[in-house]
Amino acid sequence: MTIEDATSGIDIASPTNGLSSQRPSISLSKSPSATYPRSPASKDASRWQRGNTAASAAKPLKPFATEDIKILLLENVNQTGRDILAAQGYQVDVLKTSLPEDELVKRIRDVHVIGIRSKTQLTARVLREAKNLIVIGCFCIGTNQVDTQYAAKHGIAVFNSPFSNSRSVAELVIAEVIALARQLGDRSNELHKGTWNKVSSGCWEIRGKTLGIIGYGHIGSQLSVLAEAMGMTVVFYDVVNLMALGTAKQVPTLETLLGAADFVTCHVPELPETHNMIGRLQFEQMKHGSYLINASRGSVIDIPALIDVMRSGKLVGAALDVYPAEPGGNGDYFTSDLNLWAEDLRSLKNIILTPHIGGSTEEAQSAIGIEVSEALVRYVNEGCTLGAVNMPEVNLRSLTMEEENHVRVIYIHHNVPGVLKKVNEILGDHNVDKQTTDSRGDVAYLMADISDVNASVIKDLYQSLEGLSSRIMTRVLY
Ligand SMILES: NC(=O)c1ccc[n+]([C@@H]2O[C@H](COP(=O)([O-])OP(=O)(O)OC[C@H]3O[C@@H](n4cnc5c(N)ncnc54)[C@H](O)[C@@H]3O)[C@@H](O)[C@H]2O)c1
Numbered sequence: 001m002t003i004e005d006a007t008s009g010i011d012i013a014s015p016t017n018g019l020s021s022q023r024p025s026i027s028l029s030k031s032p033s034a035t036y037p038r039s040p041a042s043k044d045a046s047r048w049q050r051g052n053t054a055a056s057a058a059k060p061l062k063p064f065a066t067e068d069i070k071i072l073l074l075e076n077v078n079q080t081g082r083d084i085l086a087a088q089g090y091q092v093d094v095l096k097t098s099l100p101e102d103e104l105v106k107r108i109r110d111v112h113v114i115g116i117r118s119k120t121q122l123t124a125r126v127l128r129e130a131k132n133l134i135v136i137g138c139f140c141i142g143t144n145q146v147d148t149q150y151a152a153k154h155g156i157a158v159f160n161s162p163f164s165n166s167r168s169v170a171e172l173v174i175a176e177v178i179a180l181a182r183q184l185g186d187r188s189n190e191l192h193k194g195t196w197n198k199v200s201s202g203c204w205e206i207r208g209k210t211l212g213i214i215g216y217g218h219i220g221s222q223l224s225v226l227a228e229a230m231g232m233t234v235v236f237y238d239v240v241n242l243m244a245l246g247t248a249k250q251v252p253t254l255e256t257l258l259g260a261a262d263f264v265t266c267h268v269p270e271l272p273e274t275h276n277m278i279g280r281l282q283f284e285q286m287k288h289g290s291y292l293i294n295a296s297r298g299s300v301i302d303i304p305a306l307i308d309v310m311r312s313g314k315l316v317g318a319a320l321d322v323y324p325a326e327p328g329g330n331g332d333y334f335t336s337d338l339n340l341w342a343e344d345l346r347s348l349k350n351i352i353l354t355p356h357i358g359g360s361t362e363e364a365q366s367a368i369g370i371e372v373s374e375a376l377v378r379y380v381n382e383g384c385t386l387g388a389v390n391m392p393e394v395n396l397r398s399l400t401m402e403e404e405n406h407v408r409v410i411y412i413h414h415n416v417p418g419v420l421k422k423v424n425e426i427l428g429d430h431n432v433d434k435q436t437t438d439s440r441g442d443v444a445y446l447m448a449d450i451s452d453v454n455a456s457v458i459k460d461l462y463q464s465l466e467g468l469s470s471r472i473m474t475r476v477l478y
């Protein structure tokens with residue numbers, strides 16, 4: 001949206017589009033393509049036409065010209081999520097796959113919101129190009145694919161879905177425990193090729209066996225309950241001291257777990273500390289005849305060491321759902337071009353290789369679509385950061401129709417002394433209805449609702465806040 005500057009005759013991007021930021025192409029652009037093609041007249045129409053009747057007073061106020069918001073959704077985000085975003089009037093562009101970095105850099109320049117899953121790498125290099133971006137939605141659990149610190153320092157909030165696919169992963173792991181114990185993958189492959197091979201040697205019940213869970217978070221603890229229901233004994237290792245569910249027992253060291261477990265399963269996030277967490281030393285510490293499952297992140301297992309220990313016969317089965325490098329989309333080949341050892345893995349016996357499907361169920365994807373899209377809408381429309389993984393969590397209640405002469409000011413800024421004094425000198429000339437602020441590390445987030453404003457007040461507020469040296473991003477909503 002643009003406001004015609006009566007004195008200079010130039011268009012400036014209006015703060016009331018909710019998108020104004022430090023980014024030059026948005027905050028003070030004369031280029032029609034980089035601003036928002038909505039006239040002041042149409043703005044007024046949309047703001048006032050709703051009427052202020054008693055019946056409409058409690059309804060939420062439309063925040064601004066939502067149809068100006070451009071969203072790019074990659075990696076086949078579920079229809080539930082697309083529908084929620086489209087219902088807001090946003091322009092939603094959907095792709096089934098992730099994008100290679102060079103293409104991503106081009107596509108991200110234009111959008112205000114990007115939705116991804118685990119594949120798309122939003123590195124500092126990519127985000128540097130994202131001049132209009134205000135928020136990232138990870139339609140998955142992991143956020144390791146995003147440089148969340150860089151994003152925060154540039155005023156870009158990141159949201160995910162912390163547990164909507166946890167049950168799906170836990171169920172997959174239970175299936176794999178049984179499939180490995182019974183060598184189901186091999187038997188099925190043999191018969192697919194026409195060979196009848198009825199064996200009991202090396203095939204086991206899982207009842208009475210010990211499951212060792214590394215990382216007892218949302219997935220690990222859910223798995224613990226399911227495994228005990230199947231008659232397994234559960235031990236777990238976690239860096240945090242946690243309440244054990246059922247009769248599970250937390251063990252003090254990873255080595256203790258590896259020495260006790262028949263099945264070892266990893267459910268830790270990708271972190272420097274979890275890189276190659278299971279390597280040659282840890283395979284030595286595992287029991288002879290044991291199994292390994294990894295549905296966390298590919299970097300957690302030293303794959304060449306796994307191949308060696310399986311060839312030696314010490315490990316008698318493994319299931320991998322995640323890999324250090326994964327193909328961009330369906331139909332791509334899983335070969336040594338992508339991962340040097342891919343062919344070696346494919347040649348092993350009793351190894352289940354799945355294409356990162358731990359969270360790929362209808363239930364999980366639908367729930368994630370709803371959860372993340374709703375968080376994006378709350379952030380874009382109202383500035384609410386509840387649930388953000390890289391910003392302080394700040395919220396004020398939604399403005400209603402009877403507050404149509406209010407604006408909501410969002411001021412994301414460097415967390416340095418003296419900022420609030422300066423901000424309040426600017427806001428203090430107006431009627432501040434309510435205000436809240438919080439910080440997380442170097443970044444602070446202020447939200448204030450101001451009443452009795454008009455277009456020129458909005459412009460002044462916006463420009464004054466933008467003029468402060470502490471500013472990371474200013475948005476003025478409604
Ligand atoms: N395969 C899939 O499709 C799929 C689906 C969902 C999640 N995941 C992966 O699974 C991971 C775990 O998911 P979650 O929801 O259970 O996460 P979570 O954050 O709820 O739990 C992770 C647990 O790991 C523990 N931990 C962290 N570092 C550790 C370490 N060095 N040693 C031992 N424990 C450590 C944490 O304290 C926490 O309890 C996610 O980070 C994601 O990468 C994969």
Ligand SMILES: O=C(O)[C@H](O)COP(=O)(O)O
Nearest residue numbers: 117118119140141142359
């Ligand atoms: O982080 C996650 O939730 C899982 O790895 C699943 O990722 P996906 O949505 O890309 O399947």
